[in-house]
Amino acid sequence: MANVQEQLWDRIDPYVAAEGIELDDIEILGGGQIVRVTIDAKEPLGIDLIAEISKGIGRLIEDDDPFTSSYTLEVSTPGLERRLKRVSHYAKSIGREVKLKTFAYVDGEKRHEGVLVSADEGGFTVDVDGSERKFRYKDVSSARTVFVWEKSPRPGKDA
Numbered sequence: 001m002a003n004v005q006e007q008l009w010d011r012i013d014p015y016v017a018a019e020g021i022e023l024d025d026i027e028i029l030g031g032g033q034i035v036r037v038t039i040d041a042k043e044p045l046g047i048d049l050i051a052e053i054s055k056g057i058g059r060l061i062e063d064d065d066p067f068t069s070s071y072t073l074e075v076s077t078p079g080l081e082r083r084l085k086r087v088s089h090y091a092k093s094i095g096r097e098v099k100l101k102t103f104a105y106v107d108g109e110k111r112h113e114g115v116l117v118s119a120d121e122g123g124f125t126v127d128v129d130g131s132e133r134k135f136r137y138k139d140v141s142s143a144r145t146v147f148v149w150e151k152s153p154r155p156g157k158d159a
Contacts, residue, residue: 004028004066011060012037016053021045024078025085032067036074040092045077080147087137090119093145098126100135100143107133113146 005026013023016039025038037057039045054075061073084090084098099113106112107128112135114128123136 004032007064007066008035008037008061011064012057015056015060019053021053024089032069032071034072034074035061036076038076038078040078050075050077080145082145084143084145087119087121090116090124090137090143094119097146097148098143099146100126101141102135102139103141104139106135106139107131116145 005028008026008028009023012026016023020041022040023037024040025036027036027038028034029036037054039050039053054073057075058073061067082089082093084093084100094116096116097114098116099111102110102112104110112126112128112133114126114133117125117127117132119125123134125132125134127133
């Protein structure tokens with residue numbers, strides 16, 4: 001499916017880029033039964049625009065028809081808590097709270113939570129309770145941002 005995924009990326013990326021939208025991810029699940037496309041933009045994407053983009057992506061896929069059977073197309077945005085899979089995902093999330101799991105122990109732990117400090121092609125750094133931990137992407141089994149609910153002061157009360 002990797003070749004199909006690359007083929008779809010090459011077709012879909014220019015289409016969404018022309019709309020001022022970034023192609024964030026493509027996943028092919030269930031042996032090709034589900035095609036999940038994640039798009040992102042600097043401004044929030046409304047449901048009407050997502051529906052319009054979804055129709056366009058559907059037409060592009062149908063033109064190539066890389067699947068032998070029917071499939072379901074899902075088009076969405078990353079949401080408040082996003083999975084970090086690509087270097088670009090990490091780079092866009094610098095300064096945010098993240099949770100990650102590593103295959104092997106790093107500083108005596110496999111689960112890490114802190115603020116993403118930096119990210120480049122070689123890896124990324126997370127500030128965990130004031131201590132910076134460096135990670136290589138290949139050593140991470142899963143990573144995601146964490147949405148932090150900030151409580152607003154009640155009206156008439158001091159913060």
